[in-house]
Structures are given as structure tokens and as C-alpha cells.
Amino acid sequence: MSTHLTPLQAIDVVKHFRQGNTSVAALRGIQLTISAGEFVAIMGASGSGKSTLLHALAGLTDIDSGQVLVDGQDLAKLSDTRLTHFRGRRIGLVFQAFNLIPSLSAEDNVRLPATQTADLDQRVDQLLERLGMNSRRSHKPGALSGGEQQRIAIARSLICEPAIVLADEPTGSLDSVTGQQICELLHELSSRDGRTIAMVTHEPHVAMWADRVVVLKDGRVIGEFRPSGRHDAQEVAAGYQATVRSAREPVAC
Ligand SMILES: Nc1ncnc2c1ncn2[C@@H]1O[C@H](COP(=O)(O)OP(=O)(O)OP(=O)(O)O)[C@@H](O)[C@H]1O
Numbered sequence: 001m002s003t004h005l006t007p008l009q010a011i012d013v014v015k016h017f018r019q020g021n022t023s024v025a026a027l028r029g030i031q032l033t034i035s036a037g038e039f040v041a042i043m044g045a046s047g048s049g050k051s052t053l054l055h056a057l058a059g060l061t062d063i064d065s066g067q068v069l070v071d072g073q074d075l076a077k078l079s080d081t082r083l084t085h086f087r088g089r090r091i092g093l094v095f096q097a098f099n100l101i102p103s104l105s106a107e108d109n110v111r112l113p114a115t116q117t118a119d120l121d122q123r124v125d126q127l128l129e130r131l132g133m134n135s136r137r138s139h140k141p142g143a144l145s146g147g148e149q150q151r152i153a154i155a156r157s158l159i160c161e162p163a164i165v166l167a168d169e170p171t172g173s174l175d176s177v178t179g180q181q182i183c184e185l186l187h188e189l190s191s192r193d194g195r196t197i198a199m200v201t202h203e204p205h206v207a208m209w210a211d212r213v214v215v216l217k218d219g220r221v222i223g224e225f226r227p228s229g230r231h232d233a234q235e236v237a238a239g240y241q242a243t244v245r246s247a248r249e250p251v252a253c
């Protein structure tokens with residue numbers, strides 16, 4: 001893992017979605033730097049630009065202006081093929097809808113993004129063991145619970161040993177107990193493995209696992225705070241509300 005470079009940096013990132021004559025400003029000049037090994041939660045109301053930002057950080061969406069740097073590499077400077085290769089090696093992606101292939105076993109879903117190497121079987125075994133999914137490895141996704149499917153999706157995101165994990169509402173379709181297990185796992189991936197994690201959520205009891213909470217509103221970062229580390233959802237809810245309240249409306253000019 002490269003720890004000497006800043007893993008994730010958004011510099012003045014602007015993104016509009018155009019449909020016919022209308023244009024929606026999803027990101028209006030995002031500045032965000034995430035350090036190596038940091039676990040950052042991105043919070044904000046629905047439509048504030050959280051998913052668009054995560055997609056921009058992954059190079060899954062083109063931006064209009066600004067820069068996204070991953071390990072110092074400007075994603076816009078890579079051809080599509082090189083970007084896909086770069087993303088595959090550096091970034092693990094986890095989504096709310098687990099996006100598993102229904103016809104493949106849990107184990108084969110984990111294996112899917114990896115190229116066949118001598119140590120692949122061992123890595124699959126280790127991940128399934130670590131995520132408590134060894135006994136379910138031959139099941140297809142339809143025979144797994146939501147939490148189990150998300151653990152398989154996380155194992156799949158880690159199979160290429162990315163230094164960075166980007167997760168969009170990873171607990172969004174899970175009950176609170178299962179969601180908490182996924183949060184503990186993500187927390188461990190940063191605190192124990194030193195991976196850099198950016199996780200989108202609108203739930204304080206999910207964001208409380210992060211080292212830092214960044215708050216978006218209308219496509220802008222309006223503030224941030226650090227939870228105390230006691231994993232206290234009420235404290236995070238209060239921090240979020242205080243950040244939203246203290247944000248000044250931009251002066252029209
Ligand atoms: N593919 C798209 N085409 C047109 N507009 C889009 C598209 N994707 C997002 N938008 C718009 O961009 C803005 C930001 O959307 P985004 O999905 O990033 O919000 P979000 O914070 O992730 O919301 P949620 O919490 O509901 O997931 C919204 O106004 C949304 O309608």
C-alpha cells in the first residue's frame with residue numbers, strides 16, 4: 001500500500017447533470033482531502049451530492065472541472081482502459097445494492113474481479129474466513145441474508161487488496177444489528193489494516209464509526225467534525241445538526 005501519497009483528494013470539483021434543456025448542479029466546487037488510513041463518513045440530505053462525489057472519487061463519473069487525485073494521480077489524465085486498471089488495483093467499491101451476480105456462488109463472486117494468480121485461492125479463503133462467511137461460500141446470493149450478501153460484496157471489494165475502499169450507503173438495506181456489524185468491519189479495515197475509507201451515509205449510527213464526518217449540502221462541503229470515538233450516534237446527530245445550522249447561505253452575486 002502506498003502511504004506516502006494522499007490517497008484521495010478532490011480539488012474544486014464541479015459536476016452538472018444535463019437533461020435536455022435543464023442542468024442540475026450536483027457538485028459545486030468540492031474540496032476534500034482524505035489521508036492514508038483515515039475513515040471518513042460523508043453525510044448530507046438526499047440530493048446533496050454524496051453519491052455523485054463518491055462516483056467522482058472512483059472515476060466512475062466524468063467531472064466538469066476541478067481535479068480528482070487518487071494517490072496523486074489525476075483520474076482525468078487516464079484513458080478509459082488505464083482508469084479501469086488503476087481503479088481495479090487501488091479502489092474497492094461497495095454499494096447499497098450489493099450487486100452480486102445471482103448465478104455465481106458467494107465464493108465465485110469474491111473471486112470475480114481478481115486475475116488468477118498462485119495465491120488467489122488462499123486470499124479468497126482468508127477473506128471468507130475473516131468475514132465469517134466460510135460456511136456459506138458455496139451458496140448463491142439468493143440463499144444469503146442481506147448482511148451476508150454485503151459481507152460477500154465487501155470481500156469482493158477487498159480481493160485485489162485495495163488501499164482505498166469507497167462505500168455508498170453500505171448499510172442502507174440492512175437491519176440495524178447487521179448494519180452495525182458491517183460498520184465494525186469497515187472500522188477495522190481502517191484501524192487494523194490501515195485502509196483509507198470514504199463512506200456515504202445519512203445515518204448518524206453509521207457515521208459514528210468514522211474518524212471524521214464531512215457534511216455536504218447542495219453540492220458543497222459545508223463543514224466537518226470529528227466524533228469523539230465513543231461511537232455515540234446522538235453526538236454525531238448533534239454534530240451534524242450543528243454543522244448544517246452554522247452553514248451560511250452563499251451570498252448571491
Ligand atoms: N444520472 C443523473 N442524471 C440527472 N441528475 C442526477 C443524476 N444523478 C444524480 N443527479 C442529481 O444530482 C443531485 C445529487 O444527486 P446524488 O445522487 O449525488 O445525491 P445523494 O446525496 O447521493 O442523495 P441520496 O441520499 O438520495 O442518495 C440530485 O439533484 C440528483 O437528482
Ligand SMILES: [Mg+2]
Pocket residue numbers: 050051052
Ligand atoms: Mg446517494
